Amino acid sequence: MTVLVTGAGRYLGAHTAATLAASDTVHAVDVVPPTPELAAVLAAAGVEFSTVDPSDGHALGALLDEHSVRTVVHMAIAAMPFREGGRAAMKELNVIGTLQLLGACQRSGTVRKVVVRSSSAAYGASSRDPAIFTEDTELRAVPRGGFVKDILDIEGYVRGFRRRRPDAVATVLRFSPFLGPAADTALARYFSQALVPTVAGFDPRLQFVHVDDALEVLRRAVSEDHPGVYNVAGPGVLVLSQAIRRAGRTAVPVPGLAIPVFAKAFANLSIDQLEYLMHGKVLDVARLISEFGFRPRSTPETFKEFVSAVGSHE
Template identity: 40%
Template sequence: MVTGAARFFGGNVVARLAQDPGVERIIAVDTMTPPRELQRRMGRAEFVRADIRNPLIRKVIGGNDVDTVVHAAVLAHPPSGGGRAVMKDLNVLGAMQLFAVCQKSPTVERVVVRSSSAVYGCSAKDPAKFTEEMGARTPPSGWFARDMIEIEGFVRGLARRRPDIATSILRFAPIVGPRLAGSDIQYLRSPITPTVLGRDARLQLLHEEDAIAALTLAALTGPGGTFNIAGDGALALSQAVRRAGRIELPVPFAVFRTIGRTLMGPVMREFSGEQLDYFHFGCGLDTTRMRTELEFVPRWTTVQAFDDFIGGAALRPVFDPAWIDVAERKLLGLIGAGTGAQS
């Protein structure tokens, strides 16, 4: 059973599982009906319109002898027409009800949960890379991060009470790609991009296809545990701005989170506190466990994922990034020549 089947992650995981002949049945669950194109790609999957906050979800699990539950129905932002209370109700209370049903079910053998690197927060005290055993050095200020911390706590409680169930938590780095560009990176659509003066946040990203592949792998063969999921390498924010063909405007952080948000229009006004902190400090993830225990290797590096997003977003560069590369090479050549002459 896959929750959030009418949304990007849940629907695409259902579509991948439906293509696997080794999977006998797939139950796709959501409160909304998936778009027609997504339903087509779901193939033989059976869609059930249900709310995981309702105790009746036990009938969906028990009545279909569900052995694997993939919980992808988490919201990063309040839904349209709803506020923080609605978001927390859907995220936290929904997960609590779902995991309570899983705990009582005699057929459930594996639970996979989509989480986020947002649980680590972002601060000047952060290590170069977070391992899965580490926690936030400064408590995250964003709603989504706090919800994910609570949801992960429910998962760990389930694992303690039902050690026979393999519970997997996948902490995704910010996700980008041609079909889904997270709002963390949307502000690069503006020709002039404000950044934090004196800082150059270190970004580690994940391609949307790798996120879907990781969830699918964990559903089929993944072991229990917590795993950081991210592409190889990193990208400085200044490099990202340049690769997008934007003009960087460094401003003090106080300006970045106030006037900067106004200048950016609706894109940056919707930023949460955690997103503002991310572009201030960045966040690095240690992915050793992803490779050795989950045995998942992303196809896209951080830079490749970002470039694919830029190509898919059809951004029109303010200037050709190649111009900067040429200028840098010429400048380095001049510096090298001057150094050689002095010696």
């Protein structure tokens, strides 16, 4: 059984491909080639990699046929504008890339399952939201950030795919932000600063998912059948000020209006991530735990592992 993993040129995609290669033949693709480090991860796991143009539906279709792909794991979803190409390139990859990929999957005679990486951003951020989001919580406010809009489009395409291919299994995983001892995420960089800027007057509730647990959920979504939408997060919460103290850092509250001036200090977080640092987000993971039979390590545990790996700053 062949699995196609998209987004394998980046950290999470490459590690997903390497994890799945333990039990399946995995073909990995991305718009950009992996860094030497990630290329080594892929090579060690015996994963073949090729670059693709995400807007070229025919090429994607040909790739699915050529490898008789049964399962597509779609990880090529960018949470932040690219250094080259900016927001336009990010939207191209997220929206057009997903549209073309799902179109190719729909036409394919071999594809029986798609697993799509989504995000807790799907719930937006509003003061009228309930404190904890279940998979059925509806979006209450029109989102401001580009990533939220992309996520809504992406999930809309998956619903379309489900209608047109009722025989196939479609799994959507709404991940809270990733944190891991080795993963170089925007949030990891943010918490690694000696002085951590926060938005004055806001102390959001945060949740993280350990990268290893995210990989385990992806592995189970591929090897077992779990159609539907699932929240994936570490149970429990940390509030931002508490997380900063646990990391041995010092919080520097910045008035909301002055944030653009401090963009660099905010580790160049996107609007979506800034909104996250104001409103936070807590997911209900009961459905994941009962359906997948897997409980991710808690948010405090995940954060503790991260802190002991990067070293607390004293």
